[in-house]
Amino acid sequence: MSVATTNYYDRRGILGTLGRDGLLQIILIANTILMLAPIVIMVFSAFKTTPQIFQSPFGIPDFSQVQNFIKIWSETNFLRYLLNSFLVTGASMVLILTLGTMAAYAIGRYAFTGASFILMFFLAGLTLPLKLAIIPLFMLMRDLSILNNQLSLIFVYTAMGLPSTVFIMTGFIRTLPNELEDAARMDGASEARIMWSIMLPLVRPAMVIAGIQNVVPIWNDFFFPLVFIQNDSLKTLPQGLTTFMGEYTTDWGVLFSGLTLSAAPIIIIYIVLSRQFIAGMTSGAIK
């Protein structure tokens, strides 16, 4: 009797544990499938012709069929678009991270009147729907005569990225111990050197988070290039790929192959930085 009772309780314990862990696993696996499915379908469709896509949308394609990619290469300025995207995204990211980190450092490390106001000012930017301002922005760019110029995109993206960057970095920089700064000051380091040699290496995970947070929307942005850029040789990738979206017919296969190529750099950046990204997100929890 007592043995049976023990077993009964044991079994329930194991089942309970398995049940909880198993449920967690099922949710995680389901989530992974949901997340990956669109990417997989995009990659599959890149190797299919348009009729094939509609006949068997989920079928595994013949991966040796690369006509779509050849078509992208030969019929569009793909390389040009890719370089433009790199240029715009790269310049924006450099500006966002440099200016954002410096602003966050000042707000986070120095006590001065108006520090919290400046932080609130940046945070207010998070609530601003930038696209609503498209008409004034258009006139502004026209008056600055940088319409049809990548500078217009870089400016808008930098303004777009600063609020979240300042927000993330300020929070992180504030958590760094004051004694480190004092120690560096005793060692004779100037303010600039304290920031550069002591603080910045420690906030790298936060910079990666802020970077990824911003690089994806900027790389994928379609709206601002559409408004600001007319010249084909200045178009970014998402804009350039619309060549295949006709009013009556759309070459889906080619479009998907273009999207695959366009998503690839971001996915690669993400994978390379994911270790730091995760480290940054959990650093508070583990310490």
Next chain:
Amino acid sequence: MAQLSLRGIKKRFRDTEVLHGIDLEIGDREFVVFVGPSGCGKSTLLRLIAGLDPISDGEFVLNGHRMNDVAPSRRGIAMVFQSYALYPHMDVYENMAFGARLMGLDKAEVERRIAEAAQMLRLEALLKRKPRELSGGQRQRVAIGRALVRKPDVFLLDEPLSNLDAALRSEVRLEIAKLHREIGGTMIYVTHDQVEAMTLADKIVVMNNGRIEQVGSPRELYETPANTFVATFIGSPRMTLVDVTHEGDRLAMANGGSVAAGTLPGPGALKLGLRPDGVQLHRSASEGFAGRVEYTEYLGDNAYVYVRLANGTLLSARTTPNDLYTPDEAVTVSVTPGAAHYFSAEDGRRLDP
């Protein structure tokens, strides 16, 4: 060479004054310990000396030069922080080299100094490690090493042992004492632990509420405390203060007996200070203060008995470990001749005959 003079140092944070005029002379090669309860201003004073916070009022003079407006790194002072504040992304060598390089020393000299410090602190095997790969004691030594390579005139140590466990603490304490003998610089050490203060210091500065209560050698502070604060702060278990009235040649406690008075100025109320080793307990009723045993602490080599005196004061007394009292036992407390301290009942100052 290092001769520090603090003259009327005050520190205000906005409207709150935390240091109310500190005057202190510190001589060359002295080991000075600032001790006091937390919030007494000892760490603030150390930061003012380091130059990390500006001095609101008064003058800090080091070797004849006014230091109030001199940058921290140009004062010839190095500091060891409570949390060690090692740069987490640099290895031990880089941690020590950072300050030395900023002093403008050439590469060979930096290397020579680090080798010297590493040898003195037994860090040679750890030079390529990151701080997170070190134990608490090792980190502590790196922090000291970082101060050493700058070859400062004055070392400041801010509660350097508080992050170590008890066993390591006494070990590192000995090392710091040894280090002071070897390098011979002036050291200013902040702690709230009176054992550290007593064992390390040439000179102890007892602070309370932003003021210096007393400056003196450990022996002076223990044997002739200037007031009741110092008397109860130094020594463990702490000195018991009994309110007594001086009448004729007796000191009487309210409803509980009396003891013989030493040579004392004038009659009236005063505070009688009794250290645990300055009293004896008697089971039989005899001359002295009446009281009841509250509890006993057995420590192996001796024991402490806590007695509730008839006027409500809790008195601690040292006894031999074989002489244990049971709670609620009635005892009489007598005072060892010459072991009593007398303090004014009004302001707590020491009364000397």
